[in-house]
Amino acid sequence: MLSLMEPIRLIIIDQHTGVRAALRVRLDSALGITIVGSVNADEARQLAQSDLQPDVALLGLTGQNDELKEMVELVEQLVQGGTAVLALSSYIDVMARELVLAAGASDYRLKNINTPELIAEIRLLAENHHQERQDRF
Template identity: 35%
Template sequence: MVNTDSPIRVLVVDDHLIVREGLSLILETADGIDLAGEAADGAEAVRQCHDLHPDVVLMDLRMPGMDGLTAIGLLRQQMPEVAIIILTTYDEDDLMVRGLRAGARGFLLKDTDR
């Protein structure tokens, strides 16, 4: 049974500092959400997941170093309990399908309205 009293722990992963910090500020003020941490690339996201044990990861796809698709695949193998949501500016169908096949549970476009 899921404990609904516990906040949802979220890790924000994006290589753009302003996006990462802006989203983190929004999440920090949201009821029922605990900002677990931030990461700037896929490799850092994998490390942070092992250290911080978030419930949800908001993952950009195109980042330098390890990209989001690779990180999603690794996290699915290593931590299948973590829900990964793709967070991207790219609305290319092929990219979304590849992310979902890699193990993401859904996606949000960065220009999505509240």
């Protein structure tokens, strides 16, 4: 279990500045969650190669197929770097859901998820991911 002294390090990744800002506002007051970044996908790729290592990434998916391949690659890169990924979409897209889950995303949810449920999901993913890391060592 994550201790109370260890905040969940969260990164928000979305192509739309307004969506990132809205998610930040929704999550800024959540106890035990520290937002370490709010970036677009290109910036996230660069950060994934750095020492940032967030516990959880909220990854906003777009509805455009040519960008989906890049999002799947980003999921793989984040997961390989030790980050649990929660994919968020504006609408249900079965193909996108299957691809990001196969790439290692922990879950796929709609962006209209209510704030308490989103916070609970982030905490659950962080806890599960922390436990997986502990089990490896």
